[in-house]
Amino acid sequence: MVDIPYEAIADVPRAEVPDVELYHPKSWVTKYVFSQDAKVIAVQYALTASAIGLVALVLSWLMRLQLGFPGTFSFIDPNQYLQFITMHGMIMVIFLLTALFLGGFGNYLIPLMVGARDMVFPYVNMLSYWVYLLAVLVLASSFFAPGGPTGAGWTLYPPQAILAGTPGGEDWGIILMLASLILFIIGFTMGGLNYVVTVLQARTRGMTLMRLPLTVWGIFTATVMALLAFPALFVASVMMLLDRLLGTSFFMPTLVEMGQLTKYGGGSPLLFQHLFWFFGHPEVYIVALPAFGIVSDLISTHARKNIFGYRMMVWAIVAIGALSFVVWAHHMYVSGMYPYFGFFFATTTLIIAIPTAIKVYNWVLTLWRGDIHLTVPMLFALGFIITFVNGGLTGLFLGNVVVDVPLSATMFVVAHFHMVMGVAPILVVLGGIYHWYPKVTGRMLNEVLGTFHFWVTFLGAYMIFFPMHYLGLLGVPRRYYELGDAAFIPPSAHTLNAFISVVALTVGFAQMVFLFNLAWSLFRGKPSGDNPWRATTLEWQTPETPPGHGNWGKELPVVYRWAYDYSVPGAAQDFIPQNQPPAVQSLHGARP
Amino acid sequence: MAVALILLLILIGSVLFHLLSPWWFTPIATNWSYIDDTINITFWITGTAFFAVVAFMAYCVFRFHHKEGRRAAYNPENKRLEWWLSVGTGVGVAAMLAPGLVVWHQYVTVPADATEVEVMGQQWQWSFRLPGKDGRLGTTDVRNISPDNPMGLNRDDPYGQDDVVIENGDLHLLLGKPVKVLLRSVDVLHDFYVPEFRAKMDLVPGMVTYFWIKPIRTGTFDVLCSQLCGSAHADMRAKVIVEGEREYHAWLEKQKTFAELLGRSDLKKVTYKYGGE
Numbered sequence: 001m002v003d004i005p006y007e008a009i010a011d012v013p014r015a016e017v018p019d020v021e022l023y024h025p026k027s028w029v030t031k032y033v034f035s036q037d038a039k040v041i042a043v044q045y046a047l048t049a050s051a052i053g054l055v056a057l058v059l060s061w062l063m064r065l066q067l068g069f070p071g072t073f074s075f076i077d078p079n080q081y082l083q084f085i086t087m088h089g090m091i092m093v094i095f096l097l098t099a100l101f102l103g104g105f106g107n108y109l110i111p112l113m114v115g116a117r118d119m120v121f122p123y124v125n126m127l128s129y130w131v132y133l134l135a136v137l138v139l140a141s142s143f144f145a146p147g148g149p150t151g152a153g154w155t156l157y158p159p160q161a162i163l164a165g166t167p168g169g170e171d172w173g174i175i176l177m178l179a180s181l182i183l184f185i186i187g188f189t190m191g192g193l194n195y196v197v198t199v200l201q202a203r204t205r206g207m208t209l210m211r212l213p214l215t216v217w218g219i220f221t222a223t224v225m226a227l228l229a230f231p232a233l234f235v236a237s238v239m240m241l242l243d244r245l246l247g248t249s250f251f252m253p254t255l256v257e258m259g260q261l262t263k264y265g266g267g268s269p270l271l272f273q274h275l276f277w278f279f280g281h282p283e284v285y286i287v288a289l290p291a292f293g294i295v296s297d298l299i300s301t302h303a304r305k306n307i308f309g310y311r312m313m314v315w316a317i318v319a320i321g322a323l324s325f326v327v328w329a330h331h332m333y334v335s336g337m338y339p340y341f342g343f344f345f346a347t348t349t350l351i352i353a354i355p356t357a358i359k360v361y362n363w364v365l366t367l368w369r370g371d372i373h374l375t376v377p378m379l380f381a382l383g384f385i386i387t388f389v390n391g392g393l394t395g396l397f398l399g400n401v402v403v404d405v406p407l408s409a410t411m412f413v414v415a416h417f418h419m420v421m422g423v424a425p426i427l428v429v430l431g432g433i434y435h436w437y438p439k440v441t442g443r444m445l446n447e448v449l450g451t452f453h454f455w456v457t458f459l460g461a462y463m464i465f466f467p468m469h470y471l472g473l474l475g476v477p478r479r480y481y482e483l484g485d486a487a488f489i490p491p492s493a494h495t496l497n498a499f500i501s502v503v504a505l506t507v508g509f510a511q512m513v514f515l516f517n518l519a520w521s522l523f524r525g526k527p528s529g530d531n532p533w534r535a536t537t538l539e540w541q542t543p544e545t546p547p548g549h550g551n552w553g554k555e556l557p558v559v560y561r562w563a564y565d566y567s568v569p570g571a572a573q574d575f576i577p578q579n580q581p582p583a584v585q586s587l588h589g590a591r592p
Numbered sequence: 593m594a595v596a597l598i599l600l601l602i603l604i605g606s607v608l609f610h611l612l613s614p615w616w617f618t619p620i621a622t623n624w625s626y627i628d629d630t631i632n633i634t635f636w637i638t639g640t641a642f643f644a645v646v647a648f649m650a651y652c653v654f655r656f657h658h659k660e661g662r663r664a665a666y667n668p669e670n671k672r673l674e675w676w677l678s679v680g681t682g683v684g685v686a687a688m689l690a691p692g693l694v695v696w697h698q699y700v701t702v703p704a705d706a707t708e709v710e711v712m713g714q715q716w717q718w719s720f721r722l723p724g725k726d727g728r729l730g731t732t733d734v735r736n737i738s739p740d741n742p743m744g745l746n747r748d749d750p751y752g753q754d755d756v757v758i759e760n761g762d763l764h765l766l767l768g769k770p771v772k773v774l775l776r777s778v779d780v781l782h783d784f785y786v787p788e789f790r791a792k793m794d795l796v797p798g799m800v801t802y803f804w805i806k807p808i809r810t811g812t813f814d815v816l817c818s819q820l821c822g823s824a825h826a827d828m829r830a831k832v833i834v835e836g837e838r839e840y841h842a843w844l845e846k847q848k849t850f851a852e853l854l855g856r857s858d859l860k861k862v863t864y865k866y867g868g869e
Contacts, residue, residue, distance in 0.1 A: 078823050078824065078826065079823050082820070082823065082825075151823070152820070153820045157781055157819075157820070159779065159780045159781070159797060160780035160781060160820065160821055160822050163779070163780060163822075165715045165716075165779070165780065165821070165822030165823060165824075166780075166822045166823065167823065169822075253797045253798025253799075254733075254734045254735065254797075254798065255734060255777075255778060255779050255780070255797045255798070256714070256734060256737055256778050256779050257779060258715065258779075259714075259737075261734065261735060261737070267798075268798065269781060269796055269797065269798070270796065270799075303656075303664060304658075304663075304664045305664035305665065305666075306666060306667075306668050308667070308668070308669065308670075309668075309669045309670070309674055310668060310669065311669060312669065312674050334783065334792055334793050334794050335794050335796070336775075336793060336794045336795075336796040336799055336801035339699075339700040340700065342696055342700070343693055343696065343697075346689065346692060346693060346696070347689060347693075350685045350688065350689045351685070353681065353685050354678060354681050354682055354685060357641075357677075357678075357681040358674065358677065358678055358681070360645060361645075361674070361677050362674075364645060364648055364649045364652060365673075367649060367652035367653065367656060368648075368652050368656070369656060369664060369665035369667075370652070370656045370664045370665075371656065371658050371662045371663060371664040372652070372653060372656050372657050372658055373658045374595055374653075374657065374658075379595070382595070382599065382649065382653065385645070385646075385649055386599065386602065386646055386649070389641075389642055389645050389646065390606075390642060393638035393641060393642055394638075396634060396638055396685075396688060397631065397634050397638070400630065400634065400688055400689060400692035401692060401693070401696045402626075402627055402630060402692050402693075402695040402696040402699055403627065403630050403631050403634060403692055405627065405699070405790065405791060405792060406617075406624075406627060406787065406790040406791075406792065408792070408818070409783060409785070409818040409819060410818075459602075462602065466606060466609070467609065467613070467615075470609075470613050470615035470616070471615060473615060473616055473617055474615050474616070474617070474618060474787070475617075475618055475785075475787025475788075475816075477785065477816050477817075477818050477826075479820045479825065479826075480825070480826040481825075481826045482826060483826075484826065484827070484829070485829075486814050486816070487812075487814060488618045488787055488788065488813075488814060490614065490615075492614055492615070493615060496615070564668070566664060566666075567663050567664035567665070567666050568666055569666055574663060574664070
């Protein structure tokens with residue numbers, strides 16, 4: 001049943017498409033280091049994010065060693081444990097996931113998928129990466145600062161974050177953290193403006209908004225949200241820095257610090273929480289929406305079938321983006337805020353489940369009556385669906401205000417956000433890398449290693465976080481260095497913790513197989529050709545692979561159809577590239 | 593085939609884990625079993641959704657796996673199906689939200705006959721205060737905190753003189769009596785969490801927060817601080833003992849009031865001054 005009207009792929013006459021003034025680098029340094037080419041910037045973002053992400057991964061191993069085998073590792077003390085969880089969380093959410101999806105995937109794919117030569121502000125785009133790198137270095141330097149990094153939790157709640165009882169509170173740790181966030185936001189704004197304006201203004205002829213692949217919709221919407229949400233974190237960070245450095249009291253009521261009355265007074269800790277979560281909730285959707293978009297493209301390409309309900313998918317992405325700004329206080333149900341807010345935020349939070357569920361239905365309905373190739377990217381997409389559904393559904397527990405009361409700050413929350421934000425989007429990142437690596441390098445990643453990597457990662461991550469929910473139902477709190485003497489915690493729970501730790505270390509080491517595959521395939525991978533997955537979207541239709549400077553050669557592509565003409569009845573092949581005009585539909589793989 | 597089977601096994605394994613796992617709610621000790629009921633409703637609804645989606649996906653992988661000559665169907669959208677799926681999801685969401693909000697309304701509505709108890713949190717111990725014979729808690733201020741006045745009561749406030757002060761000790765509660773737990777922090781955020789009580793709330797310096805419970809069984813329960821409060825967050829523990837009238841009053845007799853504590857440490861004053869000087 002074809003609802004798309006035929007004029008959607010009507011012939012568009014070729015037009016003079018003026019060549020954009022593109023910066024032409026002359027030296028090695030301007031080609032590969034201080035590069036204005038979004039493809040190079042993308043790789044820079046991806047490598048930096050992965051490097052700092054590996055640091056955060058190692059921190060998670062240390063945390064799991066402590067939780068699984070308390071008392072065994074004397075080099076981990078309570079302060080360090082708090083520092084590990086804080087740095088792990090902040091790095092993973094902001095410096096890895098956000099940077100990788102927007103700076104990495106966004107920079108590489110947006111110009112190519114919209115048919116542009118590059119981003120619209122290439123110089124600012126280049127600066128955005130170097131500011132991001134500076135932010136990463138400032139954050140990393142806190143490991144070496146006196147007092148070490150902050151141990152305030154990634155949420156950095158005052159008053160404790162800037163006081164003596166918390167690691168990094170009275171010396172450098174919190175200052176460096178806040179400075180790195182401020183830098184990140186500045187850098188991100190530079191990049192973000194590029195992504196948004198490029199999608200709005202630099203689409204090639206024939207590429208209407210409703211012909212964009214969902215990958216672009218996901219990254220675009222996430223970027224708009226980020227430009228609106230990050231300012232809240234920016235001001236909260238500045239205000240906290242002022243409280244810490246100048247003794248202001250934005251967030252500091254009259255209080256004692258380790259028994260001594262301080263000079264603070266009049267401020268509100270809840271103000272920080274509102275600002276932080278006004279940013280923080282959209283932030284988790286900033287991580288999720290690009291994943292939604294990318295997985296839609298992975299599923300449709302590898303099942304040789306159009307994404308089911310494209311228009312609803314676009315609507316759902318935009319609706320989720322908008323709604324995500326009115327749910328933030330579900331992170332604050334037990335914060336002491338005015339209790340009647342709970343009614344409002346529980347309602348909006350559960351409403352946001354509806355567009356999200358529609359997306360899930362549409363993913364599985366894309367598989368229905370498809371032609372499913374179980375390639376490595378498809379496996380990761382299937383893994384995403386299971387883990388995202390699981391993680392999203394546990395969100396309904398936590399969003400329902402009174403249900404959240406006994407579960408808040410327990411391991412149920414930790415299990416929920418890891419499953420929905422750590423496991424599911426990471427599976428999409430990995431699937432996306434297996435999918436687009438041939439475009440970036442011209443070579444395929446090894447399929448045997450990839451299949452192994454998938455199963456260990458997916459099954460392992462599921463076995464880490466699924467049982468963890470039940471520890472939370474018991475009442476086991478989060479951010480606890482050790483559980484100590486607690487009558488309500490049975491010995492079997494301690495055994496479960498040890499099991500989870502063993503699985504976590506196994507999954508961690510399996511990532512080394514992936515890193516090996518990335519490096520090895522660069523030199524020894526099977527040459528991929530231009531379009532190994534026989535995909536319809538524009539990035540696969542470049543004249544060279546990897547794409548050359550300016551992406552398209554002399555002429556920009558012209559787009560005649562939406563991004564999902566897979567298995568069109570009557571077509572000779574099971575895919576029709578977006579830039580293939582209707583007149584030459586019957587020729588095998590012919591380019592216009 | 594293999595992949596579809598593994599997906600199905602994950603699904604069945606998850607359901608079995610849920611049914612057979614020994615890790616579940618702690619036995620409840622207060623009136624808040626409505627919270628447990630709402631959680632159970634949520635498990636049923638979300639569990640059904642999880643099962644349906646993953647089973648359908650496993651079936652698709654099994655049935656529509658690529659074979660030589662297979663061609664996918666071409667159906668860009670189906671508005672009727674999407675509409676009904678949305679409505680169904682909305683109904684499921686409402687079925688969870690409705691009981692949840694009803695119980696939340698109970699949570700924020702303190703019964704008129706509730707007594708009051710104050711929990712004071714500081715890095716890293718719990719202290720407690722009871723209203724004493726006059727039934728009212730005296731006012732406090734962080735600036736009053738001193739070695740002989742660790743809870744910071746206002747010495748001038750007559751209502752505070754008979755407040756029972758339990759510094760760094762355990763709290764006892766009377767079985768069957770609703771109690772409004774007032775929460776006060778003098779330094780950073782804390783959270784008073786007793787898993788068996790289900791109810792909890794953060795302690796926020798500069799504010800007084802609350803929750804209410806009615807203990808329904810006797811026992812000794814662990815208090816865990818449940819909002820990261822610094823280095824010794826995990827060690828900030830106490831105990832709550834719920835007991836019957838006789839034991840409770842026996843315990844109460846032994847506790848010290850603010851006036852008594854002041855008197856003992858303030859040897860210079862001959863008489864107490866009620867109402868200030």
